[in-house]
Amino acid sequence: MLRREFLKKSTYLGTCAIIASQCPAVFGANAKPQPSHSSAIQSSFLGWQGVTDNIDPHFEPWQGELPVQLQGMTFFRNGPGMQERAGQRYSHWFDGDGFVNQFKFSQHGVTHQGKFTQTQKFVEESKAGRFLYNGAGSIITNAKPAKNTQVFNTANTALLPMAGELWAMWEAGTPYRLDQETLATKGQVDFGSELNGVPFSAHPHADSDGTIWNFGDISFTGKPCIVVYQLTAQGGIKRYKLLPLPHHSYIHDFAVTEQYLIFYLPPMLQQLGETYIERFKWQKQLGSRVLVVDKHSLQVVNQMELEAGFVFHFGNSWQQNNELVVNLCLYPDATVMTDVMANIDNHQNRIAHEPAKAAQLRLNLVTNKVSINWAEPYMEFLQFDKRFAAKSSALQYGVGISKNNPHKEFNAITRLNTQSGQSQSYSFGDTAHVEEPLFIAKTNSNREGQGYIINTWLDYGSAKSGVAVFDAEKIGQGPLASMQLPYHLPLGFHGAIV
Amino acid sequence: MFKKLVFTSAFAISSLAAQAAELTVDIAGITQLEGDIYVVLYDSVSAMESNKATLAYKGAVTKLQTTVTFSDLSAGDYAILAYQDLDNNQKLNRNMIGIPNEPYGFSNNPRLMGPPSFDKLRFAVGDVDHTIQISID
Numbered sequence: 001m002l003r004r005e006f007l008k009k010s011t012y013l014g015t016c017a018i019i020a021s022q023c024p025a026v027f028g029a030n031a032k033p034q035p036s037h038s039s040a041i042q043s044s045f046l047g048w049q050g051v052t053d054n055i056d057p058h059f060e061p062w063q064g065e066l067p068v069q070l071q072g073m074t075f076f077r078n079g080p081g082m083q084e085r086a087g088q089r090y091s092h093w094f095d096g097d098g099f100v101n102q103f104k105f106s107q108h109g110v111t112h113q114g115k116f117t118q119t120q121k122f123v124e125e126s127k128a129g130r131f132l133y134n135g136a137g138s139i140i141t142n143a144k145p146a147k148n149t150q151v152f153n154t155a156n157t158a159l160l161p162m163a164g165e166l167w168a169m170w171e172a173g174t175p176y177r178l179d180q181e182t183l184a185t186k187g188q189v190d191f192g193s194e195l196n197g198v199p200f201s202a203h204p205h206a207d208s209d210g211t212i213w214n215f216g217d218i219s220f221t222g223k224p225c226i227v228v229y230q231l232t233a234q235g236g237i238k239r240y241k242l243l244p245l246p247h248h249s250y251i252h253d254f255a256v257t258e259q260y261l262i263f264y265l266p267p268m269l270q271q272l273g274e275t276y277i278e279r280f281k282w283q284k285q286l287g288s289r290v291l292v293v294d295k296h297s298l299q300v301v302n303q304m305e306l307e308a309g310f311v312f313h314f315g316n317s318w319q320q321n322n323e324l325v326v327n328l329c330l331y332p333d334a335t336v337m338t339d340v341m342a343n344i345d346n347h348q349n350r351i352a353h354e355p356a357k358a359a360q361l362r363l364n365l366v367t368n369k370v371s372i373n374w375a376e377p378y379m380e381f382l383q384f385d386k387r388f389a390a391k392s393s394a395l396q397y398g399v400g401i402s403k404n405n406p407h408k409e410f411n412a413i414t415r416l417n418t419q420s421g422q423s424q425s426y427s428f429g430d431t432a433h434v435e436e437p438l439f440i441a442k443t444n445s446n447r448e449g450q451g452y453i454i455n456t457w458l459d460y461g462s463a464k465s466g467v468a469v470f471d472a473e474k475i476g477q478g479p480l481a482s483m484q485l486p487y488h489l490p491l492g493f494h495g496a497i498v
Numbered sequence: 499m500f501k502k503l504v505f506t507s508a509f510a511i512s513s514l515a516a517q518a519a520e521l522t523v524d525i526a527g528i529t530q531l532e533g534d535i536y537v538v539l540y541d542s543v544s545a546m547e548s549n550k551a552t553l554a555y556k557g558a559v560t561k562l563q564t565t566v567t568f569s570d571l572s573a574g575d576y577a578i579l580a581y582q583d584l585d586n587n588q589k590l591n592r593n594m595i596g597i598p599n600e601p602y603g604f605s606n607n608p609r610l611m612g613p614p615s616f617d618k619l620r621f622a623v624g625d626v627d628h629t630i631q632i633s634i635d
Contacts, residue, residue, distance in 0.1 A: 145607060146609075148598065193591060193599060194593055194594045199595075221597075225595075227595070
């Protein structure tokens with residue numbers, strides 16, 4: 001039934017089959033050269049300079065003591081690596097080719113290695129010795145027309161451990177499969193010809209039954225729609241459906257409760273622009289919308305309006321009587337994507353914009369009203385104790401900003417209790433850029449928050465990247481174990497631990 | 499309609515027009531020696547929008563560069579879609595959102611900002627022979 005419904009929608013889109021096929025070409029337009037950064041790069045830009053080669057295995061001992069439970073585990077991080085070729089530099093942080101860092105934990109230390117994911121784009125451009133395609137937010141000289149999104153899929157955003165492999169995900173194409181041990185690229189995930197190259201977001205979420213939910217935003221085709229996916233625990237397609245949106249928007253992540261999928265649509269309508277990012281027009285006066293989708297029927301059952309805001313990431317969310325409680329990192333507007341990340345070498349932009357704050361939405365399913373409770377701390381890359389996924393919980397973890405930091409850049413790990421409003425943080429210093437923390441529950445524990453927090457950070461002052469491990473209940477006391485590499489790594493987005 | 503215009507054995511296709519030039523289309527960017535190349539020519543906005551080919555060519559892919567000639571073409575404006583049918587199912591395969599997953603290209607090799615309008619693909623054929631190149635990679 002779903003398939004038939006789906007095909008009906010496909011036909012609708014099929015009327016612009018070739019038309020849709022050209023939409024990726026929105027990423028291409030009149031090229032304008034980007035200046036190369038070779039000098040006068042402020043040290044705080046270090047994390048966005050990029051790398052040019054794989055990094056061979058290097059061992060570095062722990063400072064402190066790694067908990068026994070974590071010994072033998074492997075921590076992975078994904079992010080944009082290659083930012084410059086043949087004197088041309090990407091202007092948008094989103095656009096660097098995917099580079100995966102692997103940190104193998106032993107009792108005594110960490111063995112790190114890093115590799116570029118061998119995407120079609122990376123292989124083709126490596127052979128050419130230059131960038132060939134415009135990125136989502138960057139324009140390069142003499143760009144080739146992009147015939148589909150997969151040709152410039154950088155696989156640079158997130159990682160999903162799957163059936164013994166690792167999926168390297170982007171948000172507008174099909175993921176790539178990596179070998180967990182060697183990081184060798186094993187090819188694209190095979191979702192079948194109907195789904196090959198169809199956007200698949202970098203934020204799939206596991207359900208309590210083991211299945212995995214995800215979506216792909218295909219609004220760039222000119223038809224404001226998302227594809228909703230439900231995958232088996234082994235990564236096969238269980239079902240998928242095309243879901244029309246009330247308007248064009250940008251959706252990066254979503255929330256999952258026991259009964260619903262929740263999508264937040266910032267007011268970002270379509271406009272003409274040379275790149276994908278330039279085509280989003282922030283229209284504050286329209287406000288934001290939230291769509292509540294029933295997981296069984298995959299139908300929108302509630303649509304709510306609220307004040308304008310912008311979201312990348314969600315934390316834990318659950319249903320409480322007639323309300324859905326949604327944790328998220330909320331920005332007052334979209335400048336983080338359209339301006340700050342779009343001109344990542346602009347130091348002033350980076351330190352002056354208003355970062356995300358932890359917030360909690362309450363969506364009333366009866367009245368269709370939304371209330372927003374803003375929390376005090378700036379927070380991004382929310383994580384939580386997954387044993388409490390879709391259940392009432394109090395604790396959210398993320399990157400934060402220390403109180404004495406002169407810049408509004410994330411330099412701390414923060415733990416927020418959304419019930420009490422209290423938070424605790426650990427600062428990595430004024431010259432730190434701190435990355436997404438992952439929560440690992442302690443074995444033989446059952447209380448929410450009993451676990452470990454693991455994160456990477458870059459100290460651009462000393463040009464070293466490191467890994468820190470905290471007791472999740474004692475973040476303020478500093479890491480239980482940490483290590484700093486004698487070199488730095490590019491700042492990334494999301495990670496996974498196996 | 500479209501299939502009727504496909505002459506599988508013919509390399510060059512002659513229209514019924516009384517006069518005018520020969521159009522040579524160089525197809526570049528072929529990376530796989532498989533299937534067939536289709537070159538579909540439209541002579542107007544309406545023809546393209548309704549997918550009514552004015553002329554079409556189909557030929558087996560035997561080398562990495564193919565040249566297709568349309569003879570006695572009437573003077574006027576045209577647009578071309580070229581694609582490689584790798585699996586010989588006589589169509590351009592697309593995923594569920596309409597994006598082709600077989601090699602294809604358009605006249606003018608445009609980096610388009612939206613739908614491939616006739617205008618963006620348009621090129622003129624006059625009284626003299628004319629050659630264009632389309633990359634399908």
